[in-house]
Every structure is written in C-alpha cells, then in structure tokens.
Amino acid sequence: MPQPPSAVSRDEPVIRDRGDACPGALRLHAADDGFLARVRIPGGLLDVPQATALGLAADRFGDGHLELTSRGNVQLRGLADGCGAELAHLLDTAGLLPAPTHERVRNIVASPLSGMDGGGRPHVLPWVRSLDRLLCAGPRAAALSGRFLFAVDDGRGDVAALGPDVTLLGLPRDRALVRLGAAADAVEVAAPDAPRAALLAAVYFLDAADAAGTRPWRVSELPAEHTLQAAELTVRLTAAGIAVRTVPEVRWPYSPPPRPAGPAGSGLCVLPPLGRLTSAQWHALVDAAEAADGELRVTPWRGIVLPGALGPGSAGHHRLEDAGLAVTPDGPWESVTACTGRPGCAKALSDVRADARALVHEARGPLPLHWSGCERRCGHPRAAAWVDLVATPGGYLLDGRPVAPHQLAAAVSEARRRPRVSEDAVKK
Template sequence: MTSPSPSRSGADRCPGLLAPFVSADGAMVRLRLPGGRVDGRTVAEISSLATRYGDPALTLTSRGSLQLRGLPDPLPRALIDAIGDLGLIPSGDHDRARNIVADPVGSLDDLIAALDEGLLADPGLAGLPGRFLLAVAEPDGPALAEPWDIAIVDDGSAARVVVDGRATTVPRGQVPATALELARRFLAARVDERTWNVRDLPADLRVGLLPGGAPFVADPAGPPAPGALGDDLVVLVPLGLLTAEQAGALAGPRGPKPLRLTPWRSIVVPGGAGRAADVAATGLVTTPDSPWTVLTACAGSPSCARTDTATRDLARSAAAHLDPAGTPVHVIGCDRACGHPTRAHVTSLNPTSAADVVAAQHSSIRKA
C-alpha cells in the first residue's frame, strides 16, 4: 500500500471517491487493495467508518478487496478525507486500473508491491479497463483459477510472465516491468472501449502481445481451507460481510505483517493460528467443516434493485442444513448471478425459503 503524501488532503488524493457507484441501498465505495494486502488496524478503521456512515458490514469482493455500502450520496467530506488519509487510494487516476489478485502467501508481497508501484508510476496505464485483472501466484497457485489477463508466476528465483496461454521467463527483478509492458501492448492493441480483457482481442492481436512465448497451462490448486496453515490462520468470512467486531478480532496485536484478503471471501492472518478460538467466537469460520465453505449469495434485496429476494437472509437460514461436503450453492436473486464463485457450483434462483436453497444442493447430489 502506497503511503499518502502528508501535504495533500484526502479529498485531493481521492477524486474518484467523489463519484461513487449508487445502488438501491445508497452509495458504494470500492477500495483498492492490491493483492489484498492491508494492515489489520487499517481494516478496523475502515470498519469504524462503515459503521459511522453506512452499512456497518464491510463487503469482501471477488478481487480480494473491500467495499463500503449504504453510504450517503453525495459522500460526506469527512468520509472522503478519512479514506484518503488511510492511504487506500493513493492515485485517483489509477483507481479503476489496480485490480491485482494474488495467492495469500508472504513470499509474493514484494512482487505485488513492485507491480503496483510500477503501475501507479505510469500515467498511461490509468487507461486499463476496470475489468482488467493482473494475477500474482506461485506455480499452480489458486489465484491462477481467476479470470486474469496477465499473470506473474513466481517460483522464488526466476518467474514467468503469462498472457493468452504463452509465457516468458525473466529474472525475478524484471518481472513487474515485463508484466506492465504487456499491459501497455494490450492498450496499444485495444480495438475499442468495449475491449475489456485480453480475451476480447482478435486472435491475431493476442498473438502479438508475446510473440515467441512458450506454451503455458496452469493446474490451479483450490483456495486454502479455513483453519491453521502453518503459523498462519485462514479465516472464511460468511457471505463476505465483515463486522466491526470481527475486524477488531482479526487486527489483534499491532504488528508489521498485513492481513491478506483473498478473492474467495477469506482472510489469511499471518501468525494467527494461535488466535483461532478468539476469531471464531465472533462468527468467523476457522474450520473446514463449516457449511459456509459451500454457501455464497449475491447482495439481493434490499441492496439490489433487480430483485425482491433477500438472498443473504435466506442463505443464513439455510446454512445449518447444508452439507459441508456437498456441492457448493450460490443463492441469487436474478439470472445475472452476481458474485458467483469461479469453482463448480449450483445456483438457487429466487428461493422463497431456506428449504429451496437446501433442495438446490440435494438435487445436484441426486444427479451426480
């Protein structure tokens, strides 16, 4: 995370926040946390702001970032300044062009920081579309299962930079610059403003992004399961909604290592394995046998104007009746299926009761 300049106000640093996305339940601010790395105390402060100004629960996103929802429109100046002072949006110009997902392992922290620093230093890269996704992963790491455009695959000494199924191997110190050069080539080849991703380019233009690259095929592992991971703790956040109490529990004692938010609505707490009981007492999931490992939902009513279905409430009612070893279920209020996981799953469209959600999982089991 880039530190803000003390000579500029939060509002000056965050012009993008002056035009938030407005939904049925109020304005929403999307924060940008490259690779999901963020200090635990900062998350607690963001949660305090959410409680003060809008929906008290922070939303974890499928990009390993955070959203504040239910905010007033227009945003209060004090909120804009407070977010800016936390240093979470050091470049308003690059606000849309900072989607970096990463495996939640500490060995990648330096590559993520260097990649983001290089991105912010180039005004031209502010033109990357909001859906353009950069990934940083270990060989066959779970982040490679996400719909990335350019990936960095690091084995600790050298690394591969990958685009459109082709890779080039470069010394580790040259990796961020190589990845960003590919992003510039994408911008140069971009056909129009509807060309959001590399896969939208014509085939001949895709080949030109990395001529002569070696074929690359990933076999990504699944996301880390809730529970101890060595000295660290993997924490699943039910429905991706993090309360102030939970944020405080995750922050724990002040320390130098940041939390690692994942694209799978989980958080890795470095050195947190010994705090599992305290974290679980707040309603967060720290064991792999929870039904929340197979249950997700879109925002639903009243947060979304597209549906009258209270998807999250129905998911909460159904949770205790689902089989943690069964097929994952995504509860949705319309056929857009927002927030759906990348893994195989079934959907429960516009359920009227918790029983409908449970039936969706059971019907998939019967067909298997």
C-alpha cells in the first residue's frame, strides 16, 4: 500500500523578502494566455448555483475552460484585461467571495468521501464550513499567506497526507486530533471545538512567524528555534476555554485518493483528463449534480465527486462518459497530471499537455506520472513515489535522466511499473 510522503528536512532556514504572489479571485495573475483567477473552494464544496456561476464566468470572461487545482480550487484562464470587477461581482453574487480581505487564505482541503461510504468515520464537512466562517471573521487570519493549508480529514488519512500546515483528523466518539505541520505529536479536542482549535493553531503560527522575522509562508519554513510545539498549542487552547490533551507519537492513517467510479456508498467520482474541463463538460457535471443531490465536491486530486446516486448504466453516467470524462477505474488518464505548460506559462519549455495526450495510451502504469514544463514542477503529486517528467531545452528528463524522444513512451511506461522505495523506507 502506498504511504504518505515524509516531511522534508531543511538544512537552511527559508527567509522571504516579500509576501506570496499566489493569485486569487481578486488578485489576478498575468499569464501568457491572459489573466488567471484562482477561486478558493473550501473543502471543494460547491452547490449547483455556485458551480453554474463558475461555468458562466469561464464562458463570459475566460477561455471557456475550468482547471482543478491540487488544493481542490478552481482556476479560470484566458481572462481579459479589465474584467476583474465584473468577475468579482458574479462570484460574490454566487456566495464565492464571502470575505474579500480573506479570499486567498481560504485554503481548506477535506476528505471528499466524508459521510458517503460508511466505515464509522465522522462526517467532517460541517467542520469545513465552520472553519471557513471563523477564518473569514478573524482579522488576524487575513495575515496568512495564500499557500497556508488546512486539511479536514475524516480519519481515513487521505488529505492528512497532503502536507498541510494544520490538520484536523476525525476520531470516533466525537473527538478530533489537531496537528501542526508534519509533527509526530498532536492534541486531542472535542469535535465541536475542532474548527476553532484549527484557527487558533494558525494564529500560533502567525505569532511564531512574527517572532522569527523571516516572513515564512508555511509551518515548515519556520526556523528551528521557532518550531511550533504541541505543548504551547495546548496552553493556548486551554486559555481559550478548549479542553485538550497532548497525544505523543501519533500513528497517522493513510488511504489513497478516490478513484473514478462509484464509492462504496452512493455517488460517483469523475476524473477530467489533466484536471481541465471545457465549459460544456462542466455544465454536464452540474446537470448531473442537480439531478442527484445538488452538490459537487472538487478533490485535491483534480477530480470531482458527485454524492448523489449515479450508478453505472444510469443516464447521467452515460452523459458524463460521452462528454469525455473518466467515470470508471483503470483508464489511461488515471494518475496522470501536468502543469499548465506552453502556451499559457512563460517559464514552460514544452506544451506538456499536448505531449501527455500524445503518449497517454502508450505510457501507462500504476505509479502516478507528472509532466512538468520546467524544473519548478508545479502541481506535482503529493505521493511517496511518482514518475517525474521534466521538460528541458533539449527534451525531457525522466526521473532526472535524459531520454530520447523516440524512447519516451516505452521509458515512461517502464518507470511507472518499476518498484519504488519510499523516503520512510530509505530512512529505516
């Protein structure tokens, strides 16, 4: 079974001389294909009117496509210069901009199958909504960077493995664990207190960041002498009236992401190739959600879960498949991702999406594969083992080694089938 990635140790402290430049719905990013907006979707939770508004925005202001990100957010590309005010009005009317001053810090991933597939796990999506309200109402929270990440995990360990800065992990008997960064220990609180505890953990990070003076964006970037401690978090939570106990050396669970198909309960997991949809595909998803239970859940693995019953053979299932979306497991696009590449990104050295499409049927295998247009590797998988394909001026590097173009498909296929040793195994 795959294991979550281990924490990366830093030999030198990270010192930032500026704030982060993450785009948002109000702070647009100038890309080579026009302006880009990133709309935060806490927990990936969208109702039908909100999803409809995103599709309308893509058609009215953008290039007619929607991109899913590795944090369960939605990006609009190809936006025209000067459309910002109209776009903001459309998103605000749909309830997608509840707090303009906080819109870039609403980075919350959540277990997308929570409440759907049994297993006795707590239903944690209400925690997402509570945490989002607290974030938007807290003036101090506006100081978080656009890269700071909260994870709300129902106990299966799927989003806890994504390297979040603050993790809430659901436990039986109405309890929850709160973890800071990749620490081995955690604190335990009552489930109703979990969202407020997560916010107080983020404020603790901000206080430590101010004391460090290095302007870190994430918990892992704090200098060693300012590392966050469960004992100090316990003191802070207790002072805020939250009953808490420290839990040392927690063994964190891990479950892989949902695959295309229906989960154990009702519902359907849909995978758009490379996490990119045309507005027509998006509207097909919205129609399917409206015919089911009226909700879409964007996952951090660039998929979408429709909680309502859409079993194999149903009309909705066929419509999504006919639209070019993967709705069954073991398809060629499963576990294949790519950055934007050319022509959208000025730093990219190749049209990686076109290259991925050209080889997708030949370069298959069980390990995740990520195509990167440059050495930054934007959007790469959070997995213990994955195949790394990076464009260079002279072709592609496959796991750090050059490979001839005519050998690329065979070499990638072999690499995706090769056993890998996780970082944890190497350390042992």
